Amino acid sequence: MQVSKKIVVLGHFGVGKTSLIRRFVEDSFSDNYKVSIGVHITKKVVEVSPEEEVSLILWDLEGTDDLTTIRDAYLLGTHGVVFVFDVTRPSTFQALNADLDIVRSKISKTPLLVVGNKVDLVLKEDLETLFTKNNIETNFLTSAKTGNAVNDLFLHLAKLLH
Amino acid sequence: MVEKDKVELLRDILFTDDRVFAEKIADRIKIIEKTVNEKDQLSEKVDPIITQRLNEFIADIPKTLGPTITLTLKEEIRKNKDDIVDALYPILGKMIKKYISQEMKILSEKINQKLSASRWKIKFKSWFTGVKEEEIILSELESASIEQVLLIERGSGILAASYTKSETIDEDMISGMLTAIKGFVEDAFGQKNQNLELIEYELYNIHLQSFVSYYVAVVISGNYSISAKDKVQDLIFDFYDDFMGKNLDSLFASEKESDKKIMDRETLEKELLVKFENASI
Numbered sequence: 001m002q003v004s005k006k007i008v009v010l011g012h013f014g015v016g017k018t019s020l021i022r023r024f025v026e027d028s029f030s031d032n033y034k035v036s037i038g039v040h041i042t043k044k045v046v047e048v049s050p051e052e053e054v055s056l057i058l059w060d061l062e063g064t065d066d067l068t069t070i071r072d073a074y075l076l077g078t079h080g081v082v083f084v085f086d087v088t089r090p091s092t093f094q095a096l097n098a099d100l101d102i103v104r105s106k107i108s109k110t111p112l113l114v115v116g117n118k119v120d121l122v123l124k125e126d127l128e129t130l131f132t133k134n135n136i137e138t139n140f141l142t143s144a145k146t147g148n149a150v151n152d153l154f155l156h157l158a159k160l161l162h
Numbered sequence: 163m164v165e166k167d168k169v170e171l172l173r174d175i176l177f178t179d180d181r182v183f184a185e186k187i188a189d190r191i192k193i194i195e196k197t198v199n200e201k202d203q204l205s206e207k208v209d210p211i212i213t214q215r216l217n218e219f220i221a222d223i224p225k226t227l228g229p230t231i232t233l234t235l236k237e238e239i240r241k242n243k244d245d246i247v248d249a250l251y252p253i254l255g256k257m258i259k260k261y262i263s264q265e266m267k268i269l270s271e272k273i274n275q276k277l278s279a280s281r282w283k284i285k286f287k288s289w290f291t292g293v294k295e296e297e298i299i300l301s302e303l304e305s306a307s308i309e310q311v312l313l314i315e316r317g318s319g320i321l322a323a324s325y326t327k328s329e330t331i332d333e334d335m336i337s338g339m340l341t342a343i344k345g346f347v348e349d350a351f352g353q354k355n356q357n358l359e360l361i362e363y364e365l366y367n368i369h370l371q372s373f374v375s376y377y378v379a380v381v382i383s384g385n386y387s388i389s390a391k392d393k394v395q396d397l398i399f400d401f402y403d404d405f406m407g408k409n410l411d412s413l414f415a416s417e418k419e420s421d422k423k424i425m426d427r428e429t430l431e432k433e434l435l436v437k438f439e440n441a442s443i
Contacts (some may be wrong), residue, residue: 077319
């Protein structure tokens with residue numbers, strides 16, 4: 001049996017949302033940064049058990065520093081949210097909790113995963129200090145470049161939603 | 163032993179190694195001279211190196227010379243527009259002429275088929291409606307046809323069911339993108355309770371009919387006239403009426419919450435096939 005679920009991936013500019021999705025769907029990575037405009041939709045079917053599959057319809061929303069400007073139309077009927085920030089750029093996580101409040105006010109009662117991306121560029125010890133200092137809690141620490149924890153993230157979400 | 167022989171013997175003892183070494187060097191020089199001076203020999207040694215360098219150069223052309231070539235071409239085109247038009251004009255002219263003659267041939271064949279098949283029907287229709295016979299024939303030749311139907315959940319853009327005449331790219335992604343476009347347009351104009359109804363896409367029209375929980379997208383090829391639109395809407399309303407009617411029946415038939423399920427995709431797709439496969443619009 002297969003069910004379809006709409007997943008919205010959002011966050012600030014250049015945090016690696018598109019790269020995360022590309023790594024998950026195509027298992028590829030490119031250093032060439034291209035700004036996403038509007039929304040791009042891709043799909044991947046994930047097996048959550050021998051007889052059950054979840055078709056994840058991934059909505060890759062354009063990055064924005066002001067999350068209040070995200071179009072409500074893109075968030076309608078969302079089953080799961082992935083909020084991505086860049087662990088190397090403090091500007092993308094300094095106001096993380098306030099950003100998450102804005103997202104939750106727009107889509108309440110929807111599972112939300114917080115993801116720190118580009119972990120290949122920082123030391124693990126530095127990360128822990130950084131998160132404690134900024135009072136940040138994450139669900140996954142990923143690297144679209146190396147593929148670290150990317151599949152785990154989406155598989156976890158699929159299991160959460162099916 | 164004379165004095166001279168003694169000197170020779172002494173030279174042999176002292177310089178034998180050096181002489182052999184000198185002879186070897188002389189031999190090597192001869193081989194190198196031969197290799198350099200004889201074309202075939204030289205080419206045997208040098209050709210692979212040149213080929214390798216040439217291949218590297220060719221592979222690097224897009225990177226090294228690409229921007230310069232593009233810039234030069236742009237500059238040349240800008241400077242010599244008339245010359246380029248003169249050069250391309252006959253080629254384009256021939257292509258257009260060939261295309262038109264091909265299309266005319268197809269049109270003529272279609273008209274002949276139409277005339278032989280339903281001449282009296284067209285005459286009668288023309289007499290009855292007052293529209294010229296040739297106009298009726300042309301409008302019937304370009305008649306619209308349903309290519310694809312998608313039943314999509316509003317908001318989420320999740321595809322509930324689909325019917326398609328030919329293979330297209332992933333329908334789940336089409337449904338998502340249509341929903342995103344629809345949502346963007348409706349949001350952008352800030353008008354509540356207004357819906358995007360039509361997307362024109364060169365040879366195709368995508369008719370979007372919105373309901374409360376779902377919307378139906380119908381992809382139409384050919385001349386999408388007002389009467390075709392009217393027929394498409396009737397078909398959609400018919401389907402939706404049946405679909406929602408059956409859904410409501412199944413929802414209210416069971417008392418247990420767990421039994422209240424909406425129609426599955428397979429059943430819905432059968433319904434779509436029945437309604438839209440042979441529908442003429």
